[in-house]
Amino acid sequence: MAQKPSIPKGTRDFGQIEMARRNYIFDSIRGVFALYGFQQIETPAMENLSTLMGKYGEEGDKLLFRIQNSGEKAALAPEKGLRYDLTVPFARYVVQHREEISFPFKRFQIQPVWRADRPQKGRYREFYQCDVDVIGSNSLVGELELIQIVEEVYRRLGIRVCLHLNNRKVLAGIAEVIGAPDKIIDITVAIDKLDKIGLEAVNAELKERGLSEEAVMALQPILNLSGTTADKLTSLRTILASSETGMKGVEELETLFSMIEATGVELNIELDLCLARGLNYYTGAIFEVKALDAQIGSITGGGRYDNLTGIFGMPDVSGVGISFGADRIYDVLTELNLFPAALQSSTQVLFATFGEAEQTYALGWAKQLRQHGIAVEVYPESTKMKKQMGYADAKQIPYVAIVGGDEMAQQKVMLKEMSTGEQKLVSKDELLQEIKK
């Protein structure tokens, strides 16, 4: 036999079990999105390169998969590229269709993206993103709903999580009041190490990163923040009093936390000043969700942005969104053994037969069971019992209905429960009852 064919590095085939599990994740998420009135859209796999280029930084441009032109244009530079994320195509979509859209626009999108990254464990060249955003409104109801969605999605999936919450305006305020407005990232990176390396080492690192003695001194109250969320907000109110931006951020956090309390959100939420993801585009709330029982990093993240569509000439459209990391959620569910067992097989009953007449008999039963919404299969060949049983085993089908001459004569089947090996002669009604229990 010839050499086995293969697929490109960094891409994956998804077999039946993986697909059933992935669909379980996506269906769970989709179901929650729908409860909040978010609607699905899809954009093409390929976008014009002019839409994609310059949107992901220099490094990102290099990671775009470019598509060769066809026909006469083949010799020219490529004009199309594969979708690199769902954010830029969404911005393009909003601008292109702005006359048809009624704002606030609540959309979700679940599609693959492609990056010419060096493949490694857990990093693929093709992977799905699952984004949910509401745009065209400044209201903090957007932030609240995303938090409620996170709560409900992970409740349904059975994953215990903590949502880390920060606000870009608070970070900007901190940098401002300590007199180092351009050092937001240095400050958050340093704060993040507090637990690991201690206060003294953090202060040393801040100086290394170019903060003045005075700035480091001024930052000490922030580094010493502790207590409940309410305590932290109270301290921030004092510390940031002189920064308009900072105070705006504190107010946003206060309003959001009071909405969280008023609506009885039970999710574990931590005000986390070290959270600094997406600082180059988030302008308000910043979210990150971590699984409590698995060491895997962030499984969901997002934030508020004020200028999604500015890159396409439509300014001042504010929005807030989050993205669920399907691959990592998959890994967490696998590690914690949280996938429902019933996902393994959709088929409830396999009919095993030993001749043409028996097969016809089984096909009749199969039809009637399907009319009751029960997934059944008739083994297509009347071959050895062992082979038919092996098929049921491999597909994890819970029941095999064996049909021989005796069973036919009595208008019954011999029903074998695969997990126990128990067999009993049953009528069609008895079979229905057995399956439905």
Add this chain to the structure above:
Amino acid sequence: MAQKPSIPKGTRDFGQIEMARRNYIFDSIRGVFALYGFQQIETPAMENLSTLMGKYGEEGDKLLFRIQNSGEKAALAPEKGLRYDLTVPFARYVVQHREEISFPFKRFQIQPVWRADRPQKGRYREFYQCDVDVIGSNSLVGELELIQIVEEVYRRLGIRVCLHLNNRKVLAGIAEVIGAPDKIIDITVAIDKLDKIGLEAVNAELKERGLSEEAVMALQPILNLSGTTADKLTSLRTILASSETGMKGVEELETLFSMIEATGVELNIELDLCLARGLNYYTGAIFEVKALDAQIGSITGGGRYDNLTGIFGMPDVSGVGISFGADRIYDVLTELNLFPAALQSSTQVLFATFGEAEQTYALGWAKQLRQHGIAVEVYPESTKMKKQMGYADAKQIPYVAIVGGDEMAQQKVMLKEMSTGEQKLVSKDELLQEIKK
């Protein structure tokens, strides 16, 4: 404002309504597949060019979208291409994973494919295919189940169809007995015109296409075939008596029709000797489904093949499959106005509020309604009534729950039914009852 961004020629954005409709089609089909034990797989969007090249003929090779190499290999000839159909990746999948697969392998696959075709009305460069196949079995149970699936899918979608059925072996037999074994396609093309141009013109065309006088004479009984399926099969038995292949085809048809009868298939099925799709790879049954109430050509098609995986060095794997044409099914449902009205909006109730306290009140109700599985939205801003109503209209939300101070004081909301304009003051329980009816 800058020029509106756009998408590549021949590609499409799918907005919320289109997506809801497309999901309705795919979910209907998926639900039927599951009843028969077919399981979903997915393959990567990009395949190695070596997997794709030479599989679709010279014309097909030209229509492959090639992906530029990244990094150091950028200057070399491309090594990857976008999926052109689902059949070749499926064959590659089966060969690559043959040790993990338990045969017969019943799989379905719903994914986009890409072709660098000249775009025109109804022909896209990116479109979804929806394939279902059972491979690793010669049993006609496969054909029967696909016919049952076609019946059930179109019953659920409400589309009246006719399934045209032919058999490649019968066509080969006909060509053989009239002494023109290499003229299968010419013969079927000519037969196909019988209704339009009449017997004499068909005979003339056959001669033009190189059939001898004797061959044309020998073909006359075929051209005069008429009556019921049983009549046609009886005639074919006589006509094809001298062709082993032809008789095998007649037997397959007879067996299949007897299974169709035994299982009470009510689908409109026509034995159609003119049906000649996929003659370069189908080896047994050939299917094509047409909508009776729309002029749109084939909406589903497929057949039996004996050598799917031979191209990858794994011979003698027989299978049978069909492909549902999602775009055409979409067009038929649109033309016949068969999409369920409820697809338009997932949201049942929009809460319209006029202040912060009212919004908090509404958020509390919203939470409780969602716990009952009802999709609701709270308009994120306490803005003008007209704007909030306009949003409900645009999203076709059937109910608006208006919250003012009076309503709050009474622990009620003013519920407006958008279709009638009727308003009534209701409690939470009354609202639940109203929505659930």
